[in-house]
Amino acid sequence: MALISRLDVDKYPSIIKFLRILPKLDIDTVDIFGSGAMLEECKKFIEENKLDEKVKFMGFKSDMSEELDDYTGTIGIGRVTLESLCMNYPSILIGQNKVVGVIDSEIYDAVKRVNFVPFTLNDISVEDLNKSIKEINNNQLEKYQFRNRIIDDFGTNNIDYYIDEISKITPVFFSIFEDVYDKIKNIKDGTQYFYTSREVFDIIFRIISASSRNLYFKEIAINYNYIYSILKRQDLIEERIGQIDCSYNKNNIFKKIKKLIKKIFRKNK
Helix, strand or coil, X not given: CEEECCCCCCCHHHHHHHHHXXXXXXXXXXXXXXXXXXXXXXXXXXXXXXXXXXXXXXXXCCCCXXXXXXXXXXXXXXXXXXXXXXXXXCEEXXXXXXXXXXXXXXXXXXXXXXXXXXXCCCCXXXXXXXXXXHHHHCCCCHHHCCHHHHHHHHCHHHHHHHHHHHHCCCCCCHHHHHHHHHHHCCCCCCCCCHHHCHHHHXXXXXXXXXXXXXXXXXXXCCCHHHHHHHHHCHHXXXXXXXXXXXXXXXXXXXXXXXXXXXHHHHHCC
């Protein structure tokens, strides 16, 4: 199988979690396509856990469509799985420090509207994952193939819908985004991972604070991926909105996100 991912801080825990259970899985070999800041850490893990014969590093490839002809399926996070499913390859979904399983109809429905990130899903057992892998190895692929559904859900027939949704969003002055860019580009390189950097958070927080008097919560397109990472990094926001209950489950995570944003806006009005 082919594991396709950036080898960066946000992806690293999920990749390592999969590699830890790899010796127990009915997978002969895994080729890792990608590069990033955690490449050497990944190589170190492979060496220390004696996985050299099972795992190879293939480097970054700009076009995976031809490479995948040699594989029975993929392992990935986010859009990697979407692209894999579009080509009708089975895909093992990992992410959020979890190994969720081979994408079937239930998993697909749970992640298709959240960029194929398994926020609300749980780890799969090794036994259940092996059942799916055995079906793939025996060429029993039908329930793991989603090309037609990908076309229905994400094809050009959806353009009118998205144009209509975008047209409902209240415009935000472009100068706000220029301000974000000007400040972020001056941050020193190499200090922290960008998406969870305190400096980046502080910049975005200040700009939201400055403009929140003129914006309504319901009119702002919230990036759930980013807010979720902020929730997990409780230390970044405790000083601004007080102690936050950071217990997560699939029933309350989005309620907590909305509550968090409302608190931020209310405090800065």
